[in-house]
Amino acid sequence: MCGIIAILGKSAVATALVDALKRLEYRGYDSAGVATLEDGVLTRVRAEGKLRNLEARLAEHPLHGHVGIGHTRWATHGRPTEINAHPHATGRVAVVHNGIIENFRELRDALAREGAVFHTQTDTEVVALLVDHALERGLSPVEAVCETLPRLKGAFALAFLFAGEEDLLIGARQGAPLAIGFGDGENYLGSDALALAPFTDRIAYLEDGDWAVLSRSAVTVYDAGNREVTRPVSLIPAGTLLADKGNYSHFMAKEIHEQPEVxxxxxxxxxxxxxxxxxxxxxVAIDFAAIDRLAIAACGTAYYAGIIAKYWFEQLARLPVEIDVASEFRYREPPLTGRGLALFISQSGETADTLASLRYAKAAGWPALAVVNVATSTIARESDVVAPTLAGPEIGVASTKAFTCQLAVLLALAIHAGRARGVLSAQEEQELVDALVGVPSHMTKVLARETQVEQVARDLAKARDVLYLGRGLSYALALEGALKLKELSYIHAEGYAAGELKHGPIALIDEAMPVIVLAPRDKVFEKTVSNVQEVAARGGRIILIGDAHAAGEAGLAGETAVVMPEVHPAVVPLLYALPVQLLSYHTARVMGKDVDQPRNLAKSVTVE
Known part of the structure; x- marks a missing residue:
């Protein structure tokens, strides 16, 4: 969530700051701003809403400074107004901040007693005032930041700009990601490598507790004990992080169509x-034969990938699995005893609750396996084993290609575990692998039927409430489908195990209620058909996602159906994820919603 960029440049940096912020839009935001030095004086331009509003303000009030900081804010403390937008500044210092200062009320009260005047509702303002008070006492900028950082509690990334200091930036990281970019006579700070990609291919990632002093010619990094340290510099091949929509209207559409490739x-x-x-x-060296229990924790869509993985590991490897939403796992404090493995799934590798769960598991002595899309992320760096997904940058807030790549990795791991534990024969492994290898070509066929899904979406866009039903592996997809529809279109939707229909949800069904049924012809197909008929008997509007024979076998030839290829039951989630994604995308698009940046959502949730 939120985005930071800071540039020590050779020429005016305002335009470059805004361009970099555009690359961070996928993190979600509700206001934005930049600050530069104009003849040594701190000057800010901020705006509520999208970056186009900030660009309009800059057109009216251009900034010409060669050093500056920029930020896209996702509100945590205070409403998303211009006055609460970053950078926050006094006459001496400006700061941008990702994360939450957990003890800001205590700090604000202490500052108020010293006569400080507050102009915003944010926690970030206390950081600016603490540094400002230190500067007022005669400390240098470096000394002022060094004194302030230990007083801050929480997860945060910070970038500081100082009046009169044309060759200085300071950054700090505690829990929230921050990277340094190394240029030729220029240096940079950014929330991630994606923001820095246009400027440099040399990136170093600060570790928790680090803070860094940047000039145009040098970078010095200190750890939490203020000891000078060296962090490895990674070479990011030019252009690998550049992202654009291509011929698509939205990043989400592009990323849905990238799935066969990735x-x-x-x-x-x-x-x-x-x-x-x-x-x-x-x-990815894991001895599954030595493991007698697997614990999975993740958030959002990654959590639903974990539910599917639970079915795979238990069915294919007979390995008992517990799965938790990461925010519950970390506070439930499950006893982690015996020969267990903890598995964590995250697109960004920076999800706060998932990271905290990882640290809990490691403290209990369990090895940690991470399935992540960003190999340089904190979760990846702190895990014992990393199983990377190769989805590439995912810009749309609603996860699509990252989800299916997670599923591909998890199924491969489950198959490997099945062989290692003597559950699967060589022939069964080959059948499963052949099915997995065939997924990309089947995905292409599904995407070729997008027009059919779009037609269904036009009708779905008129609904107020929607139910998704599925059994077995399709149950988690029902949950994911409901989440996607809520995220993008703001239509209320719920996903249920189909067998739970008559235990409550059936009371909701009438002729105005669309019911989306995921019905692959697997071992529970007949059970699902029975539930579909219960919906039909009560006048529910059924949208069936299944193969060419599913609607006929269900006795629903006249109902709406999205036709799917016939595939091995184990790979159904990877294929059926696509119509679920397309249905949500086109419903939101028909309704005129902001598909890539849904309201109130952030791509990477780096605070609780």
Whole structure:
């Protein structure tokens, strides 16, 4: 959530700051601003709403400074107004901040007793005032930041700009990600490498407790004990992080259509296409035969990927699995005893609750396996084993290609576990691997039917409430479908295990209630058909997602159906995720919603 960019440049930086912020829009935001030095004087331009509003303000009040900071804010403390937008500033210092200062009330009260005057509702303002008071006492900018940081509690990333200091930026990281970019006579700070990609291919990631002093010619990093340290510099190949919409109207549409390619790339990373076996990369060395329990924790869509993984690991490897929403796992404090493995799933690798759960598991002595899309993320760096997804940058807030790539990795791991534990035969492994390898081509076929899904979406857009039903592996997809529809269109939707229909949800069904049924022809297909008929008997508007024979076998030939390819039951979630995504995308688009940046949502949730 939120985005930070800071530039020590050779020429005016305001335009570059805004361009970098555009690359961070996927994190979600509700206001934005930049600050530069104009003849040594701190000057800010801020705006509520989207970056186009900030650009309009800058057109009226251009900034010409060669050093500056920028920010996209997602409100935590205080409403999303211009006055609460970052950067926050006094006459001496300006600061941008991601995260939450948990003890800001205590700090604000102490500052108020010293005569400080507050102009915003934010927690960030106390940071600016603390540093300002230190500067007023005669401390240098570096000394002022060094004194202030230990007083702050919470998860945060900070970037500071100082009046009269044309060759100085200071950044700090505690819990929220912050990276340094190294240029030629220029240096940078950014929330992630995506923001820095246009400027440099040399990136260093600050670790928790680090703070850094930047000039145009040098960068010095200190740890939490104020000891000078060196952090490794990674070379990011030019252009690998650049993202644009191509010929699509939205990043989400582009990312949905990228799934055959990125899932194929991910599958190829984990299987031997020649022998039809799972071949884990050397860095993914896990002895599943030595494990008697698996604990999974994740958030949002990644959590639903974990539910599907639970079915796979238990069915294919007979490995008992517990799964929790990460925010519950960390506070439930489950006893982690015996020969267990903790598995964490995250697109960004920076999800606060998932990271906290990882640290809890490691403190209990369990090894941690991370399935992440950002190999340089905090979760990846702190895990014992990393199983990367190869989805590439995902800009749309609603996860699409990251989800299916997570599923591809998790299925490969489950197959490998099944073989290691003596549950799957060589022939069964080959059948499963062949099915997994065939997923990208089937995805292409599903995407070719997008027009059919769009027609269904036009009718769905008129609904106020929607139910999603599924059994087995499709139950988690029902949950994911409901989440996607809520995220993008703001239509109320709920996902249920189909067998739970008559235990309450059936009371909601009438002729105005669309019911989306995920009905692959698997071992529970007949059970699902029975539930579909219960809906039909009560006048429910059924939208069936299944293969060419499903509607006929269900006795619903006249109902709306999204036709799917016939595939191995194990890979159904990877295929059926696509119509679920397309249905939500087109419903929101028909309704005129902001598909890539839904209201109130952030791509990477780096605070509780």
């Amino acid at each position: 899932v194929g790339r991910t599958v190829a990373h984990y299987v031997d296409l020649a022998t039809g076996t799972v071949r884990l990369p050397e860095e």
